[in-house]
Amino acid sequence: MIVLDGVSFHHEYGVALDNVSLHIAAGERVVLLGANGCGKSTLLKLMNGLLLPQQGQVLFQGTALTHGQLRDRRWSREFRRQVGLLFQDPDAMLFNPTVAEEIGYSLRQLPVEERDRRIRHWAAELGLSDLLDTPPFRLSGGEKQRLCLAAVLVLEPALLLMDEPTANLDPRATGWLVDFLLDLEQVTTVVSTHNLSLAAELGDRALMLSEDHRLIYDGPLAAALSDQELLWRANLAHRHRRRRGEAVRIHTHQEWS
Numbered sequence: 658m659i660v661l662d663g664v665s666f667h668h669e670y671g672v673a674l675d676n677v678s679l680h681i682a683a684g685e686r687v688v689l690l691g692a693n694g695c696g697k698s699t700l701l702k703l704m705n706g707l708l709l710p711q712q713g714q715v716l717f718q719g720t721a722l723t724h725g726q727l728r729d730r731r732w733s734r735e736f737r738r739q740v741g742l743l744f745q746d747p748d749a750m751l752f753n754p755t756v757a758e759e760i761g762y763s764l765r766q767l768p769v770e771e772r773d774r775r776i777r778h779w780a781a782e783l784g785l786s787d788l789l790d791t792p793p794f795r796l797s798g799g800e801k802q803r804l805c806l807a808a809v810l811v812l813e814p815a816l817l818l819m820d821e822p823t824a825n826l827d828p829r830a831t832g833w834l835v836d837f838l839l840d841l842e843q844v845t846t847v848v849s850t851h852n853l854s855l856a857a858e859l860g861d862r863a864l865m866l867s868e869d870h871r872l873i874y875d876g877p878l879a880a881a882l883s884d885q886e887l888l889w890r891a892n893l894a895h896r897h898r899r900r901r902g903e904a905v906r907i908h909t910h911q912e913w914s
Contacts, residue, residue: 658683658816658845659704659740663713666699673699675870676713681845683815686860688878689849692892695866697849698745701818704847705742737763741809745821747801750808756780756796757789760807779807783837799830806834817841819848823855835859853882853893865891 660680666673674696681687691697702708703715706722715722717736727733744750753759757776764772780786783803788796793804802822809817823831835858838846848859856863856878863881865874867890874881874891881887888894 658718660716661700661703661710661713662716664703664710664715665712666696666703666708666710668699672870674703674866677866677872678713679864679872679875681816681847683845684843685845685862687845687847687862687864688856688860689847689864689866690851690853690856690874690881690891690893691849691866692851692868695868695891696870697866698820700866701742701820701847701849704816704818705740706736707742738812739815741812741814741817743802743805743809743817743819743822745824747798747805747825750805751793751801754792755789756785756791756793756804759793759804760785760811762808763812775811779811782810783807798825799827802826802830802834806837814844816845816847819846821849821851823850823852831855851893853888857882865893867891 658681662678664677665675677696677700689697689700699708703710703722706715706717706727709715709722709724717740720726720732722736727736751759753762757780760779761772761776764775767775776789777786780789783806785800785803785807788800793801796804802825806822823834826834835855838848838859846860847864850856850859861878863874863876863878864872865881865887867873874887885894
């Protein structure tokens, strides 16, 4: 479905990604792991075409994402329909006056009856049916996240990219989101997180970025989570040395939380 071939990206602060290559097939559920600042958000934006690589290339279903390709309105419209990105901060995605208009914003080209049907359907799926006339700024953090997800899923994408989707959610909302994602069928998902205790609920394949912005692991998630040296290299675990003796234990993030 999507391929990255030798992709590098630099921003004004330095390197964001360095020579990353990977491929994701239809139907996979992938968890993108790495410490804050390692390049997870940049990688998702490259997959979504919001950023373009400065070296290498990103291909979606065999077609390279380039400025010229994204200027092709027909192709770009279909690409945007098939690839959805959920930002970490829901306020970055919300700008319409009501929940209903937010969900239906990208459906303006559809007949009114079909547009309204999809709005009602995804509002019900995300528990927003009673809030359709509510301004988004009045919603709670969890409700905003559900609204953003509805606004993405209303397009019925084939590939769903999610950037730290539980970062601003309480435990109940987090559990609900995990269960909802598990029930999504025929949707390929790539979910970024640095929460190792949650990772196992989000997929079965891991991509892990190091703090030098390289891909250092691509394989089974269970094996990654049990490899303490790998987690330490990615700054997803802490190496603790006792005051007496030389024994060393590596603590993962969830052990400190």
